[in-house]
Amino acid sequence: MKLGKIAKKLGCELRGSKEVEISGVAGIEEAEEEDLTFVSNPKYLPKIESTRAGAIILSADSPATSTPTLISENPYLAFAQAIELFYQPPEPIPGIHPTASIADDVVMEGDYSIGANVVIGEGAQLGKNALLYPNVTIYPHAEIGDDLIAHSNSVIREYCKIGNRVILQNGAIVGADGFGFAPQTDGSYYKMAQSGIVVLEDDVEVGANSCIDRATVGETRIEKGTKIDNLVQIGHGSRVGQHTVLAGQVGLAGSTRVGNHVMLGGQVGTAGHITIGDRVLATAQTGVARSVEAGKVISGTPEMEAALWKRNTVLLRKLPELVRTVTRLKKEVDELRRKKGKKTR
Numbered sequence: 001m002k003l004g005k006i007a008k009k010l011g012c013e014l015r016g017s018k019e020v021e022i023s024g025v026a027g028i029e030e031a032e033e034e035d036l037t038f039v040s041n042p043k044y045l046p047k048i049e050s051t052r053a054g055a056i057i058l059s060a061d062s063p064a065t066s067t068p069t070l071i072s073e074n075p076y077l078a079f080a081q082a083i084e085l086f087y088q089p090p091e092p093i094p095g096i097h098p099t100a101s102i103a104d105d106v107v108m109e110g111d112y113s114i115g116a117n118v119v120i121g122e123g124a125q126l127g128k129n130a131l132l133y134p135n136v137t138i139y140p141h142a143e144i145g146d147d148l149i150a151h152s153n154s155v156i157r158e159y160c161k162i163g164n165r166v167i168l169q170n171g172a173i174v175g176a177d178g179f180g181f182a183p184q185t186d187g188s189y190y191k192m193a194q195s196g197i198v199v200l201e202d203d204v205e206v207g208a209n210s211c212i213d214r215a216t217v218g219e220t221r222i223e224k225g226t227k228i229d230n231l232v233q234i235g236h237g238s239r240v241g242q243h244t245v246l247a248g249q250v251g252l253a254g255s256t257r258v259g260n261h262v263m264l265g266g267q268v269g270t271a272g273h274i275t276i277g278d279r280v281l282a283t284a285q286t287g288v289a290r291s292v293e294a295g296k297v298i299s300g301t302p303e304m305e306a307a308l309w310k311r312n313t314v315l316l317r318k319l320p321e322l323v324r325t326v327t328r329l330k331k332e333v334d335e336l337r338r339k340k341g342k343k344t345r
Contacts, residue, residue, distance in 0.1 A: 001085065003055050006036065007070050009085060010078050012057065016068025020054050024086050025079065028053065036070075038079035057082070092131050103140070115152075127164065139175070145202070154206075157214060163202035163224065171209040174198050178213040178220075178236025178254060192216055194236065201225075207232060207248070223260075235272065247284070259294065281306075 004018025023034040028044055031037040031053035038057035039045055048056065048065045055068040057075045072078035092113035096102065100114045103122040110128030114120075118132045121140035128146040132138075136150045139157045145164035150156070154168040157175030168174065175198040181189035196215025201223050206212065207230035212220060215237040222228070225243040232246050235254035240246070244262040252258065253272035262276055265284035270276070277294030287301030299309035 010081055012070035012072045020068050022054055025082050036082055038075045040076040160198045162200045165203050166200050167205040169208040172206040173211045175214045176211055178216055180216045
């Protein structure tokens with residue numbers, strides 16, 4: 001595809017020849033002569049001149065380069081859109097595979113593609129354009145909106161409610177039982193019925209092998225536009241706000257409240273029954289033991305403001321040296337006291 005055509009499709013300003021032929025996209029270090037690449041992180045700007053890419057997407061304030069350039073206000077977004085110009089996933093096969101098991105009273109609207117060994121239970125409702133890959137299971141009485149994409153081995157449990165344009169990656173489980181057990185006098189545990197549901201609002205995506213537990217009573221809710229990475233655990237009765245991002249291996253204990261536009265890095269864990277305010281950013285492996293005010297940037301375990309955590313980390317690295325210094329000074333003081341004691345006797 002000619003670079004000039006790509007510029008028009010992406011809405012970018014073109015600097016350089018519009019006749020450059022582009023056949024794919026790649027990262028700046030791997031790109032070859034017919035690849036389109038991008039830079040959005042300033043630390044990669046020095047690689048602009050050494051890249052072999054045929055063209056590069058940059059912001060307007062980036063350094064000038066002899067490589068043909070597409071100027072975008074958001075180079076990362078433009079690159080994401082460029083990927084779609086060159087990669088097309090396999091077209092789904094319309095209709096229902098003969099091995100699928102679908103209850104007689106299931107309601108399905110419009111076009112749909114139901115893969116091999118899909119199971120849909122009694123009373124379930126699917127909106128238009130459902131795309132269910134092989135081995136998807138939908139329990140009875142689930143309610144699902146339009147344009148669901150459910151990849152192989154994903155599960156939607158009974159009575160759960162799914163909005164429009166939801167994507168479930170492979171092995172995602174929506175509505176598994178919450179971790180609810182009542183201790184008994186003999187030391188054993190009584191399993192509490194998990195009678196609540198999970199609600200996924202519009203445009204939510206759930207990553208591979210992530211689990212969103214149903215509430216004991218009431219609901220667990222993921223609000224619109226939120227994106228959940230792989231291997232994330234969301235405990236029963238939790239609520240996650242709009243356009244929030246949960247990276248891999250995040251764990252929310254039961255009844256956690258997470259606000260809008262929050263970003264939780266990989267392996268962030270929270271205690272239960274706390275509230276994380278809007279626009280909070282928690283760096284990787286933060287342990288959140290108490291509620292966090294809106295707009296905070298936090299790190300460490302227990303959580304603290306990121307700037308304080310950085311200072312503490314620097315001091316911690318110096319701790320062995322400080323211990324040696326204190327030990328040496330203590331010996332010197334002890335020796336002076338010993339000598340002084342001899343003189344006074």
